[in-house]
Amino acid sequence: MALREYERRILAEIEQRLGEDDPALxxxxxxxxxxxxxxxxxxxxxxxxxxxxxxxxxxxxxxxxLLFFAAPGAPDPEPASPRQVPEEVAPVTAG
Numbered sequence: 364m365a366l367r368e369y370e371r372r373i374l375a376e377i378e379q380r381l382g383e384d385d386p387a388l389x390x391x392x393x394x395x396x397x398x399x400x401x402x403x404x405x406x407x408x409x410x411x412x413x414x415x416x417x418x419x420x421x422x423x424x425x426x427x428x429l430l431f432f433a434a435p436g437a438p439d440p441e442p443a444s445p446r447q448v449p450e451e452v453a454p455v456t457a458g
Contacts, residue, residue, distance in 0.1 A: 366374070382389040 378389070381392075
């Protein structure tokens with residue numbers, strides 16, 4: 364995220380005042396992370412995490428497609444047969 368010119372000027376003033384007020388702390392902050400290679404790498408090494416996430420997503424999508432196409436389909440429903448009415452049942456007449 365880029366800073367505006369006003370924000371950069373404010374940060375430069377804060378840095379200058381910190382250097383005047385506490386030079387030891389300013390020195391520690393200036394060298395913060397200098398001995399840590401992962402910190403010095405910055406955003407250049409971020410592609411590795413994206414590559415791993417992308418590979419996991421591709422494998423997951425492949426497994427889902429495999430399950431979708433390899434799974435047996437639902438059985439076909441049996442055709443409906445006409446209802447058989449027992450012969451001994453006589454229609455009821457009103458009377």
